[in-house]
Amino acid sequence: RFDAPLHMFMRYAYQETEIAPGIVVQPGQTIGLLLGMANHDPRAFADPQAFRPERTDQKNVSFGAGMHFCIGAPLARLELQVSLKT
Template sequence: RKYPGDDLLSLLISAQEDNQKLSEDELVSSAILLLNAGHEATVHQTGNAVRSILAKGGDPRRFFTSAETTAATVEECLRFDAPLHMFTRYAYEEIEVVPGILVRPGETIGLLLGMANHDPAAFAEPLAFRPDRADQKNVSFGAGIHFCIGAPLARLELQVSLKTLFDRLPRLHLAEQPRFRDTWHFHGLERLAVHTGTMIKA
């Protein structure tokens, strides 16, 4: 607050509407949200996507031959191995989830996004990495009023970074079995060792 700049946190501190600024709690929660959703989730999704593509084998450039195949590959990466597998929400009204199972107002609900993305009722071969799926739906960014506001940026980052990586390093391949972090809130890699082969200059 003493030394504001042109960074995002300074802009949040100075932002106001109807002469009201964000409270201390609102600033802290916004900063945490930006750090987790805007940075860590993208880092994990990028690593998970690289692992999924390399595990498929063959020339990875085949997934990025056009804007359409690039977008489809990113959507399948988001479905197949998303960085967030569970969100908690609070019920505002009574909901009958399935016959005989009621969720009452105020109760916490654990939304298993990773499981929903692998639902055999929604996806043919749900455990297979298939960027050529006709239906590219997934719930990795949530849904409804809680749909991730940063989804378009995250998709763009993945489309550009993955295509650039595999255009430059088409011989990239796994050097060892990847290791995942042992955390419940994020699903991402602790280590992803690769061999690069020969780099293709831009």
């Protein structure tokens, strides 16, 4: 959660979408998404800039979601579990 493996990725709007009050994305427009920043949102995490592996507020978005979920996520989690024990 602290340091996302992919910090920015691009998506295209398929339809007109209001992403925030007054901010409308038109079909075909490119949207740059800052995935790494989502993990540092103070509205989602208490003291988001602190590295605390024992956190209970784990709402990690680093592996994506849905059809864009990272295929390597299980391996990454296993590597982390093994390395932390070592």
